[in-house]
Amino acid sequence: MIRQIISIAGRELRLILKGGGVALVMLLAPIIYATIYSAGYAEQVAHKVPIAIIDHSDSHSSRQVAILLDTAPELEIKYSVADIQCAKQLLLQRKIYGIVEIPSLYERRLLRGEQAVISVYCDASYFLMYRQVFQGVARVISTINSSKTEPQAVLCSSHTLFNPALGYGTFIMPAVLLVILQQTGLIAIGMLGGIWRQRGLYGKYSPLAVVVAKMVVYSAIYALIAGYILALHYQIFGYPMRGSLLSVVAVVVPYILSFSLLGIALSTLFRRPESAILSLLWTSIPVLLLSGASLPAEAFPRWLYIVGKVVPSSSAAGAYIRIETMGATIAEVRSEIMWLWAEVVIYGALAVAAIKKRMPGRTTKSRTSYP
Amino acid sequence: MRRFATAFRVELKRIVNDRAYLAIITVLPAVALLFFYCYFSGSGVEQLPIVVVDNSSSSLSERLVNMIDATRSVSVDYKATDQSEAMALINSGKAYAAVVIPADFERNILRGEQAVVALYNSGANISTNGFIEKDIATVVATFSAGIELNRGRTMAQIMPIRLNRRVLFNPYLNYGYYLAPCFMPMMVMIFTVLATVMATAERRTESLAQLMGRVAPTTIAMSIFAILMLLIIFRAIGTPLRGSATMIVAATLLLIAVYQTVALLFVGVTHSRHLALSLGGGYSVVAFTLSGLTFPTMAMALPLRALSYLFPFTYYMEIVVDQALRGASWEVSMARIGYMSLFLLLPALIYRRL
Structure with missing residues (x-):
């Protein structure tokens, strides 16, 4: 044997x-x-995903948002365009993977103490790009929010235990x-x-x-x-x-x-x-x-x-x-x-x-x- | 034409007499497509089990837990008494995340002080991680806003800037819509390469007509499977088809022709059936990673990005994304059809070696 x-x-x-x-x-x-x-x-994660910004407000506050978006590790503002049609063309050409639109009344509403709305268009045909764009923009907006308000009643502190960079x-x-x-x-x-x-x-x-x-x-x-x-x-x-x-x-x-x-x-x-x-x-x-x-x-x-x-x-x-x-x-x-x-x-x-x-x-x- | 017909008939006889060759152009592609159909017939990412440690066990904390449980992606399947018990549930694969509510949760809220809920997300699986993170963060924000509204604050005070999320091209964020049009063509592509190698390797080619006759049974069988596959993707699974259906059909048939020529290249270079099968097989399996669908090519290191364009599948996936999900006009995809067609010229390089 x-x-x-x-x-x-x-x-x-x-x-x-x-x-x-x-x-x-x-x-x-x-x-x-x-x-x-x-x-x-x-490379593990997509850094500096190119996005476009449509700034109808063209004010001090809206430019501040743009600067913060551009410095976020996930994002890079590659284009500043006039309208959503232009931005969608760039998206189809794979030059950008997201669009941020700031309305014309943005600064005025903030100054009046009314809620302002910023829109983010995320490209869900590539999931990783979608996540980077949405999370990047959401984090920037929530940072701006928390600088303008009293602390939230309940805060969710989120920890990623393993693979923290995702x-x-x-x-x-x-x-x-x-x-x-x-x-x-x-x-x-x-x-x-x-x-x-x-x-x-x-x-x-x-x-x-x-x-x-x-x-x-x-x-x-x-x-x-x-x-x-x-x-x-x-x-x-x-x-x-x-x-x-x-x-x-x-x-x-x-x-x-x-x-x-x-x-x-x-x-x-x-x-x-x-x-x-x-x-x-x-x-x-x-x-x-x-x-x-x-x-x-x-x-x-x-x-x-x-x-x-x-x-x-x-x-x-x-x-x-x-x-x-x-x-x-x-x-x-x-x-x-x-x-x-x-x-x-x-x-x-x-x-x-x-x-x-x-x-x-x-x-x-x-x-x-x-x- | 007679040479073509003779070669075609001889090839059919070879196929019928060779179980493995017959299987790769009949039974196995059918099984593969059936597998993906079943795989994507699930509900999508929903009701992921998580564990809650409720140290407060108050009516407010209970309300928050119920709200978390009611979300689409999360289901509170476990309650643990302390954090180490919760971690053990994560480590043993039963729960994907833990939510810990502190003992002073209700007291802090009633006193008007900030209460902090901790979310411990595993992170090992980034697809579950994202869904859990988003749903729980949203629930906590909603819960918090409810309390603040009760305190007499306005929404503009609670959240001066609201982010309005618009999801383009795949509004349900459905993984199936996105992965099915990638995995299933992979299968057709793999069988196309293997069958073409079986038809041509280690045989002398006397004429172009004869060569065409030999590979034609594979072309026909795979084109039938390709059409069946498109029906499954766009009808049975329900992936949206916003652009040109003609363009998708054309690109898919072109994909088959292109991978047949790639197979011929491997046959011409190696002169060995084993080697051509292994290399051709490897080349088709690797295409998925480099296609950029899961991990975008834009984020890859430059050499890998360059490499990805040596795979016709990369162009094919971009055409499918543009036509199916993005609803682009057919003109947008013409350049990529052109690049893919260039691969059809490959056999010219090695025609004399076949």
Whole structure:
């Protein structure tokens, strides 16, 4: 048994390194994807979003508003235009992402002690721009208000506990990185399964030995890649690492084991290496969405979220974010860890059963396969 | 024409005899579109669970909690006795935020002193964060204004300047309207690239007509899925279509043609089916991040911004945003149609290598 395992593991390593496409998907793709995605979001927030101002009042008070808007970190007044039609043209040309309009009676109303109204037009076709423009303008207006009034009866003091800059990369990348590990893993392991079937390798060893050997090889490789991505890459891009090493390991170990075993079970379905790419590539975005890490689970149908739990990343992403971004303890992600270990057992059994099914019944070594 | 027809027929036979190839132009795109249809059939960001620590437990604090609970995006699902209990609920993923009402809340209000309610928002998820922050801040401001009006102050004294928010182009701030027209074309694009590689890689091409005959089944299948997809996005999900429907259909069909030529480029350069699939697949998956829809290209570092324009998908998303959400006239999108069309010339570079 042990000898079988060692011989399978050795063969698997050779297949990975010499199989051409496999090494690219398993070893390089995770690092390339991680780098491109993180680089895309490296700026984290949109600073100095260009806006236009329409100042009908053209008074001392209205110019004061304009100066304050322009100095807000989120905003930059790029254009001063005469009317809303002009401003909307600029918006369509993507030269600005918001419009502030100050009415002609602005200063007079303020002086008379009446309420003045300032309008902000936010471009909701880009959500991040919308948020920057609205929050920037709202903050400036509320600062002006509080300088003119007695303190409010009730004040809401708002604190952002983790990710205080509300960075987009810090928000989405932890889940994306975990999904990258799993998806490149599933495809690469599937490609190896295709090679196994092409070469009729399944009949040669006991199913249990095959599963154990493959699991050891894949887990070892992914432990290294995860080590790079979740430690070094994480540090390069400055993502929060508030969790203890122990709690990170407590999630990552069953995660790698469960997606490796799921990969081994799925890999028996592929007759050729490329079948794995064809069948699995598209699943990355659905898998990311099912984890509830981008839009929260409350936003899509409950049944879909529950079905999504069959993918290891659905449990791992939430747990990992809570550990690293929020500093949660092992006890606080216990249910996810238990679920991941349950998946290790289920997918392990499934992998053994699936490989047993591929045994050619001791008669022929190779079955028909496509070129 | 005969060469085209022969190649087309031969290709259909290949497809029927190859389960994986058949799947990527029939079953899998259908499953992918169905997935997104179900995903976006949810209610949107609503009723996010939060925890309240009410140290005041007075009639005024109770009223504030009820007002918070009544907002669209927030639901007060947990009451905690102290802050550490509330933090544990956030860390275990049960609550997204905590509202802490101080013990002297009612007393301060009755005495005419300022009461401070604290909102602890997680921030780990910026999409939930924004909704919670806005709704709770609005509720507290309304609550506060109510008290001050009772004290005999006027609205102009409470809030000298009122901010009138006008939401352009997506008035319901619906994430589905905004994400569905991005994710679903991604799917069609991925399958287009993969199927085109399957049709052309590791085969000798004798004539342009033969090449066209080989890729035509993919073009037809993906165009059908594209139309189906547009029906799902604009009819079933209900994304507004304010501009030119013709322009959106044209851009979507062009997207398919463009990504077919991109696939040919990968085939011509690599001469390997594996490699062309991996690289072509990678190129199509990355397009989403760089398209600027979630994180705007304007905010990216310059090299990334430049890179984003090497992806036809970036132009396509801008056309969809302009035509569907912004209701631009069709002329606005013509330049981008032109840029996308430039990608159609790519195979000329490597035609002799196919």
